[in-house]
Amino acid sequence: MVYSELVRTFEEVLSIQELIKKPLTSVPECYVQQQCHNQPALFPDETLSQELPTISLRKLIHGEDTELELQKLDSACRDWGFFQLVEHGISPAVLKTLKDEVEGFFMLPLEEKMKYKVLPGDVEGYGAVIRSDDTKLDWGDRLFFKTNPRSIRKPHLLPQLPSSFRSVLELYINEVQDLGMRIMGLLGEALKIEKRELEVFEDGIQNLRMTYYPPCPEPELVMGLSAHSDASGITILNQMNGVNGLQIKKDGAWIPVNVISDALVVNIGDILEIMSNGAYKSVEHRATVNSEKERISIAMFYLPKLESEIGPAVSLTNPENPPLFKTTGVDKYVEDYFTRKLDGKSYLERMRISDQNLSI
Numbered sequence: 384m385v386y387s388e389l390v391r392t393f394e395e396v397l398s399i400q401e402l403i404k405k406p407l408t409s410v411p412e413c414y415v416q417q418q419c420h421n422q423p424a425l426f427p428d429e430t431l432s433q434e435l436p437t438i439s440l441r442k443l444i445h446g447e448d449t450e451l452e453l454q455k456l457d458s459a460c461r462d463w464g465f466f467q468l469v470e471h472g473i474s475p476a477v478l479k480t481l482k483d484e485v486e487g488f489f490m491l492p493l494e495e496k497m498k499y500k501v502l503p504g505d506v507e508g509y510g511a512v513i514r515s516d517d518t519k520l521d522w523g524d525r526l527f528f529k530t531n532p533r534s535i536r537k538p539h540l541l542p543q544l545p546s547s548f549r550s551v552l553e554l555y556i557n558e559v560q561d562l563g564m565r566i567m568g569l570l571g572e573a574l575k576i577e578k579r580e581l582e583v584f585e586d587g588i589q590n591l592r593m594t595y596y597p598p599c600p601e602p603e604l605v606m607g608l609s610a611h612s613d614a615s616g617i618t619i620l621n622q623m624n625g626v627n628g629l630q631i632k633k634d635g636a637w638i639p640v641n642v643i644s645d646a647l648v649v650n651i652g653d654i655l656e657i658m659s660n661g662a663y664k665s666v667e668h669r670a671t672v673n674s675e676k677e678r679i680s681i682a683m684f685y686l687p688k689l690e691s692e693i694g695p696a697v698s699l700t701n702p703e704n705p706p707l708f709k710t711t712g713v714d715k716y717v718e719d720y721f722t723r724k725l726d727g728k729s730y731l732e733r734m735r736i737s738d739q740n741l742s743i
């Protein structure tokens with residue numbers, strides 16, 4: 384199937400921000416996700432003590448307990464696939480201005496935002512992306528584009544944004560890219576991968592997704608973002624207006640991630656699960672919404688260079704620890720990921736070496 388059949392433009396799918404301007408007491412059918420009710424239940428008593436590990440970048444780099452913090456990082460990636468990152472070094476002034484500018488963007492009149500709408504055959508821009516006909520719509524308005532390397536930027540998107548928004552985005556893009564490279568280096572150390580095997584991430588691909596999740600009259604019927612794992616090496620998530628909603632799947636239950644002020648949430652994506660030969664977990668997660676307050680997040684997906692190949696690191700595999708995943712090109716992996724509906728970790732599973740899918 385070609386992209387254009389899979390992507391409906393924003394005009395065909397109402398903006399939720401526009402939708403809720405009219406009095407709305409129930410959710411339109413196209414947003415009602417039956418699967419929400421079938422998801423494994425959350426057992427609050429068992430998960431009360433389940434807090435995401437918190438890692439300090441300062442401690443990892445300068446502290447006296449560098450080794451200990453590196454071990455904490457390693458365990459977080461093996462056991463959780465997610466951690467809260469504090470003392471990350473991104474300038475508070477940039478974070479504050481970015482929040483104001485992203486909020487400002489989503490508050491623009493519809494016709495302004497439509498200048499950036501997702502075009503047929505594309506996945507970048509403003510609006511809803513439908514991955515297959517039977518997919519229900521998520522309760523969130525998005526702005527998504529590729530930001531690094533500069534050569535892959537679409538001329539009608541980032542370069543055309545209002546100048547104050549663009550300026551702060553450029554600062555954030557640089558800071559979060561440096562942070563991504565630093566984290567990747569530390570993960571390499573923790574995993575004991577040979578340095579040259581992570582060179583594919585140097586000046587790697589960066590994609591940004593900003594999502595505005597409006598309040599919903601029946602939040603238990605919808606999903607802000609359906610369950611999925613990320614097709615990245617790592618993802619750095621900034622829950623910019625401090626509203627909770629992210630949940631991650633652990634031991635069969637959905638665990639809410641509480642926002643910690645000044646922290647970023649970092650998670651392992653499919654590509655690092657593959658490269659670490661399954662040692663680090665790309666964990667399923669989803670975004671829920673609430674009836675009171677909008678939620679805004681910006682996710683930065685950090686991937687290897689497009690022309691590189693991804694597969695289990697040679698330095699981590701041997702006859703006792705054989706490769707668990709096939710090797711493929713980043714370009715193919717990313718393209719295939721985008722054309723599928725969000726369906727948990729099913730895409731990563733296709734990369735797993737097993738008797739059934741040897742022929743894929």
Ligand SMILES: O=C(O)CCC(=O)C(=O)O
Pocket residue numbers: 592594608613620628629668669670680681682
């Ligand atoms: O908004 C969130 O909390 C989650 C975003 C996310 O998982 C994504 O954009 O891939």
Ligand SMILES: [Fe+2]
Pocket residue numbers: 611612613618668682
């Ligand atoms: Fe995600």
